[in-house]
Amino acid sequence: MQFEDIPGLQEVKQGLIDAIQKGHVAHAQLFSGPEGSANLALALAFISYLNCENPGTTDSCGTCASCQKNQKFIHPDVHFVFPVSSTTKVSGKEVVSNSFLKEWRTFIEKDPYGNLSDWSLVFGGENKQLNISKGESRSIIQKLSLKAFEGGYKTILIWMPEYMNASAANGILKVLEEPSDRTLFLLVTQDQERLLGTILSRSQKVFIRAFSQEEITTELQKEGVEEVRASHSARLSEGNLKLARRLAGEVEEDGATLFKDWMRLCYSEDYGQMVQWADEFHKMPKISQQSFFRFGLTLLRETLISHYGDSHLIKMPEEEKEFVRNFSQVVTPEKIEPLTSLVEEASYHMTRNASTKMVFLDLSITVSRLLKGKLNGIPH
Amino acid sequence: MEQFVVSARKYRPASFDSVIGQDHITKTLQNAIEKNQLAQALLFCGPRGVGKTTCARILAHTINEFDQTQKLAQSMNIYELDAASNNSVDDIRNLIDQVRYPPQYGKYKVYIIDEVHMLSNAAFNAFLKTLEEPPSYAIFILATTEKHKVIPTILSRCQIYDFNRIGIVDMVEHLKFVAKEEGVTAEEEALHLIAQKADGALRDALSFFDMIVTFASDNQVTLEATLHNLHVLDYDYYFKITEYLLQENTSDTLLTLDEILAKGFDNHNFINGLSEHFRNLLVCQDAATVQLMEVSDSVKQRYLQQCQQTSKSFLLTALNIANQCDLGYKSSKNSRLHVEIALMKIAHLPSAIQLAAGEPKKKTKIPDTLPVEPVPVPPTPTTSNLESDSQPATLSSTGSPKQDVVASPPTAEEVHVASAPSKENGHQRATSKLPDLQALKSKVAGTSIEAKEETSHKPSRNEAFTQEDLMKYWKEFAETRREAGKQQEYLVLSQKPEFKEPDTLKIKLNSAVQIDTVDYLKSDLMPFLRDKVQNDGIKLEAELEIDETKALIYTPAEKFQYLVEKHPPLKTLQERLGLDPDF
Numbered sequence: 001m002q003f004e005d006i007p008g009l010q011e012v013k014q015g016l017i018d019a020i021q022k023g024h025v026a027h028a029q030l031f032s033g034p035e036g037s038a039n040l041a042l043a044l045a046f047i048s049y050l051n052c053e054n055p056g057t058t059d060s061c062g063t064c065a066s067c068q069k070n071q072k073f074i075h076p077d078v079h080f081v082f083p084v085s086s087t088t089k090v091s092g093k094e095v096v097s098n099s100f101l102k103e104w105r106t107f108i109e110k111d112p113y114g115n116l117s118d119w120s121l122v123f124g125g126e127n128k129q130l131n132i133s134k135g136e137s138r139s140i141i142q143k144l145s146l147k148a149f150e151g152g153y154k155t156i157l158i159w160m161p162e163y164m165n166a167s168a169a170n171g172i173l174k175v176l177e178e179p180s181d182r183t184l185f186l187l188v189t190q191d192q193e194r195l196l197g198t199i200l201s202r203s204q205k206v207f208i209r210a211f212s213q214e215e216i217t218t219e220l221q222k223e224g225v226e227e228v229r230a231s232h233s234a235r236l237s238e239g240n241l242k243l244a245r246r247l248a249g250e251v252e253e254d255g256a257t258l259f260k261d262w263m264r265l266c267y268s269e270d271y272g273q274m275v276q277w278a279d280e281f282h283k284m285p286k287i288s289q290q291s292f293f294r295f296g297l298t299l300l301r302e303t304l305i306s307h308y309g310d311s312h313l314i315k316m317p318e319e320e321k322e323f324v325r326n327f328s329q330v331v332t333p334e335k336i337e338p339l340t341s342l343v344e345e346a347s348y349h350m351t352r353n354a355s356t357k358m359v360f361l362d363l364s365i366t367v368s369r370l371l372k373g374k375l376n377g378i379p380h
Numbered sequence: 381m382e383q384f385v386v387s388a389r390k391y392r393p394a395s396f397d398s399v400i401g402q403d404h405i406t407k408t409l410q411n412a413i414e415k416n417q418l419a420q421a422l423l424f425c426g427p428r429g430v431g432k433t434t435c436a437r438i439l440a441h442t443i444n445e446f447d448q449t450q451k452l453a454q455s456m457n458i459y460e461l462d463a464a465s466n467n468s469v470d471d472i473r474n475l476i477d478q479v480r481y482p483p484q485y486g487k488y489k490v491y492i493i494d495e496v497h498m499l500s501n502a503a504f505n506a507f508l509k510t511l512e513e514p515p516s517y518a519i520f521i522l523a524t525t526e527k528h529k530v531i532p533t534i535l536s537r538c539q540i541y542d543f544n545r546i547g548i549v550d551m552v553e554h555l556k557f558v559a560k561e562e563g564v565t566a567e568e569e570a571l572h573l574i575a576q577k578a579d580g581a582l583r584d585a586l587s588f589f590d591m592i593v594t595f596a597s598d599n600q601v602t603l604e605a606t607l608h609n610l611h612v613l614d615y616d617y618y619f620k621i622t623e624y625l626l627q628e629n630t631s632d633t634l635l636t637l638d639e640i641l642a643k644g645f646d647n648h649n650f651i652n653g654l655s656e657h658f659r660n661l662l663v664c665q666d667a668a669t670v671q672l673m674e675v676s677d678s679v680k681q682r683y684l685q686q687c688q689q690t691s692k693s694f695l696l697t698a699l700n701i702a703n704q705c706d707l708g709y710k711s712s713k714n715s716r717l718h719v720e721i722a723l724m725k726i727a728h729l730p731s732a733i734q735l736a737a738g739e740p741k742k743k744t745k746i747p748d749t750l751p752v753e754p755v756p757v758p759p760t761p762t763t764s765n766l767e768s769d770s771q772p773a774t775l776s777s778t779g780s781p782k783q784d785v786v787a788s789p790p791t792a793e794e795v796h797v798a799s800a801p802s803k804e805n806g807h808q809r810a811t812s813k814l815p816d817l818q819a820l821k822s823k824v825a826g827t828s829i830e831a832k833e834e835t836s837h838k839p840s841r842n843e844a845f846t847q848e849d850l851m852k853y854w855k856e857f858a859e860t861r862r863e864a865g866k867q868q869e870y871l872v873l874s875q876k877p878e879f880k881e882p883d884t885l886k887i888k889l890n891s892a893v894q895i896d897t898v899d900y901l902k903s904d905l906m907p908f909l910r911d912k913v914q915n916d917g918i919k920l921e922a923e924l925e926i927d928e929t930k931a932l933i934y935t936p937a938e939k940f941q942y943l944v945e946k947h948p949p950l951k952t953l954q955e956r957l958g959l960d961p962d963f
Binding site for chain 1: 383384385386388389427428429462464465467494495497498525581583584587588590591593594595597609611630631634646711712713714715716717718720721724725
């Protein structure tokens with residue numbers, strides 16, 4: 001992984017490179033960014049740059065021996081620690097990161113923006129709770145008691161340190177505070193709040209922002225997604241590149257038209273049609289259902305904003321503006337809040353495998369009553 | 381390339397004088413050393429990054445009268461143990477074994493056990509004896525951030541030193557010192573912000589400082605760079621947004637939010653910051669609590685200014701909304717919408733509060749409207765009357781069609797029975813509000829109803845019947861019970877009741893349980909009998925019959941008494957020979 005493989009985030013990259021060039025590399029750094037951001041990718045690129053034999057001003061060379069090893073994630077001085085769980089093949093004391101290195105390499109090579117469940121799928125964790133065990137913290141200390149193989153930095157990359165159990169986290173405190181020379185800890189977290197205060201205070205934070213909409217759009221277009229769909233997916237993804245890719249790849253039906261038609265249907269109070277809709281909705285793939293709701297929420301938001309008459313904030317294509325203008329006449333701001341929570345609740349229920357037909361029909365009926373003003377507040 | 385060492389390590393104090401913000405501890409320790417009164421087991425506890433490990437190390441060096449440079453002697457006499465990764469009993473046993481040997485150099489062997497809260501329970505207990513009476517040359521210093529996880533028996537054997545969080549002023553001073561050493565120019569405001577963000581932990585502050593220096597362009601720590609790197613939103617934004625919210629200017633609020641988000645801040649961060657801002661404003665409202673605000677003076681002035689414009693109820697409600705938003709943030713699908721809705725709610729607060737403030741005037745008016753409210757009460761009896769009009773029809777159809785004339789009295793009863801509950805409602809309403817004429821009226825009516833209710837069992841059907849018939853039906857009923865498998869009830873019913881003229885059945889029972897059974901059966905039995913003989917006058921009386929059969933003779937004493945009655949000379953025999961009946 002090199003810096004150039006990561007879209008956008010120019011200022012963060014430059015900051016990291018400057019730090020290395022100034023010789024200001026703190027021994028414990030916390031790469032903190034939301035899900036789907038480039039925190040892991042940047043950490044990997046950072047390691048490559050640090051180990052590179054001929055680093056350039058903006059990126060590692062990518063050709064030296066060290067870079068090539070880092071390309072395949074097999075550099076002997078780079079150690080990976082990540083949450084794991086027992087599988088059919090690996091159990092008991094074997095359940096440490098070292099047993100899963102092969103799977104880990106394929107995972108980060110393919111998809112450094114993935115989350116924990118993506119990783120679990122790769123190594124076959126079967127929905128078990130993943131964690132970083134106490135044994136792992138011992139092995140970290142052991143790895144660090146040896147000198148570096150190639151004379152450069154010895155790096156430990158801990159992915160998702162928030163999944164360390166209490167004794168593992170406490171176990172690395174001492175070594176995290178005062179490791180031997182030329183040792184580097186990179187903690188890559190998605191949820192900084194869940195880390196121990198004692199770990200936070202020992203590490204230097206590097207905040208990594210989520211991708212901007214433009215960055216995602218350009219990236220998707222580079223990958224061969226057509227412009228409209230790319231910007232559409234980028235809008236729904238809230239800066240999560242992984243999610244944006246999935247949305248762009250899998251959503252066939254245009255969530256926008258669907259949602260608009262559905263809203264019109266609810267307003268017309270045609271119950272027979274609603275039942276049919278629920279049936280059809282049931283047939284849609286899960287990801288499309290979720291993107292339908294996501295789009296719905298975006299549209300609701302735009303409607304809400306349009307009430308306050310500021311067109312500057314509305315980032316949507318012209319044909320949607322027309323709809324929003326009409327829609328906002330029916331949907332007053334007071335109605336938007338219950339609508340939002342209804343849609344969110346339905347979406348949540350569907351991710352928890354509730355019966356799609358039932359939830360959707362119920363949602364349709366409730367929404368239609370709400371639109372017609374027959375309902376005050378949300379029924380419970 | 382020279383190895384970069386983080387400032388927290390580089391500027392770790394080497395003597396008690398350079399320890400910051402812990403005067404109460406350093407002074408005590410120094411005095412103890414001077415007077416040679418140092419305890420053998422000490423426990424240092426306090427939040428992260430306040431100098432526990434540092435003090436432990438300084439203490440170890442000081443009592444051995446070492447310079448930091450005497451590395452060899454140091455390593456022989458000062459043991460630093462990481463209790464988090466050596467937490468088993470075996471580790472502690474090793475330690476105890478080592479303690480037995482006196483020090484090679486110096487006077488003391490010092491054991492620093494860091495993160496001691498992670499020791500296993502067994503390890504703690506194995507340690508107890510040694511900790512209470514260690515050899516004269518051994519000193520134990522335990523350090524932990526979590527005192528509550530250390531068992532009480534350990535706590536009672538240690539002298540406990542509680543470390544304070546480091547005050548902002550001290551922290552700023554130290555940061556200035558570090559900045560000077562590092563050749564970094566730093567803005568006072570920026571250092572203040574770092575200290576505030578560090579929440580009392582100096583190590584956090586130094587980590588932040590390092591970070592900012594790392595990412596700063598030319599060894600300068602400016603407020604702007606600090607805000608950016610610490611991911612803190614400038615106060616300006618909060619002041620601005622609060623102003624808009626107070627003016628109910630929703631669109632400008634949303635625009636500002638958009639501006640903030642474009643800068644790469646996330647929504648969650650923003651809503652938390654806004655809560656904090658409201659909290660600060662709330663604290664400002666009272667002169668006594670102003671000192672709870674840990675901000676630099678210039679910012680304090682701005683807070684004081686803005687808090688004049690905000691009311692307490694606005695702040696409290698706004699805080700509540702912000703908190704709700706924070707709670708639901710994780711589960712919301714569209715976080716931006718989530719935050720925006722919260723902002724709009726807050727923006728509508730000022731007018732909502734004004735409305736609420738207007739309300740008390742209305743409340744005073746309420747007594748006037750009160751007498752109006754009971755008006756709906758009268759209609760209820762009338763509706764029940766209406767119902768009763770329809771009731772005779774249904775009654776007569778179910779009852780005997782022949783006796784229409786007799787059927788009329790119960791309908792009258794029905795009316796009252798039906799209306800009684802509604803009158804009762806009237807009572808409740810009346811007591812909950814003002815006792816007005818209407819309620820009093822209904823009260824009077826209610827009592828008369830009760831009186832009438834007494835008579836509601838007046839016979840309506842009055843056919844003649846014979847005793848045999850009644851007995852036959854009684855048996856019939858008993859049989860139905862038996863068939864239903866209710867043996868207990870059958871047993872009771874199988875006793876023949878006596879018939880007393882004109883219409884009373886009397887049943888004699890010999891236990892209270894049976895009486896209860898009869899009471900319970902009455903509700904089924906009486907309608908059954910009344911229907912069969914076409915007479916509503918039948919009554920059932922149950923009577924407890926005291927069983928007067930002779931008590932059985934059980935005990936030897938009783939047997940003897942019985943024999944004495946039969947053969948009086950036995951008594952003399954017993955008295956003469958002093959016999960005891962019980963043997």
